Amino acid sequence: MEVVENTLGADLEAFLARPLFGHLATHHPDGPRESPVWYLWEEGAAWILGDAATDTFPARVEREPACSLGVVDFDAERGLVQHVGVRGHGTVEPFDRDRAERLLARYLGADRADWDGRFSEYVTNPTETALLVRIEPDTVVARDQSYSPAPARNRTSAP
Numbered sequence: 001m002e003v004v005e006n007t008l009g010a011d012l013e014a015f016l017a018r019p020l021f022g023h024l025a026t027h028h029p030d031g032p033r034e035s036p037v038w039y040l041w042e043e044g045a046a047w048i049l050g051d052a053a054t055d056t057f058p059a060r061v062e063r064e065p066a067c068s069l070g071v072v073d074f075d076a077e078r079g080l081v082q083h084v085g086v087r088g089h090g091t092v093e094p095f096d097r098d099r100a101e102r103l104l105a106r107y108l109g110a111d112r113a114d115w116d117g118r119f120s121e122y123v124t125n126p127t128e129t130a131l132l133v134r135i136e137p138d139t140v141v142a143r144d145q146s147y148s149p150a151p152a153r154n155r156t157s158a159p
Contacts, residue, residue, distance in 0.1 A: 086135060087141075090135050100126070
């Protein structure tokens with residue numbers, strides 16, 4: 001993995017280990033597609049849960065493996081904007097219950113008893129079409145694009 005740029009001022013691995021939303025960009029004959037995803041950064045790759053019966057991104061990755069994953073931490077009140085763009089190639093991998101549980105625990109907490117039942121069921125009784133997509137990075141761009149926020153009294157809310 002080649003780090004093209006890193007102005008985060010934070011450890012890249014630590015940033016990617018945080019439970020932030022990712023946006024998976026894939027190729028489609030009618031134009032690019034973007035899918036919001038939860039991911040697990042492990043073994044130098046991003047792992048994403050999928051299901052061949054209900055998700056369209058696994059088939060797109062199989063057809064055209066070149067893809068990217070964008071991860072952003074944004075907090076308007078603090079003016080925080082940190083972005084990591086992972087550009088690489090994806091593969092569709094067999095479902096791995098342990099990896100899926102680690103991925104979901106990042107977002108839902110360590111105690112499965114506290115999870116929404118849909119997610120607990122997903123790990124306990126995965127469908128025959130459950131899978132994982134692995135994004136192997138070729139290049140990474142990491143940028144801190146934070147700014148000084150306006151005072152709270154000057155911010156407006158959207159109507």
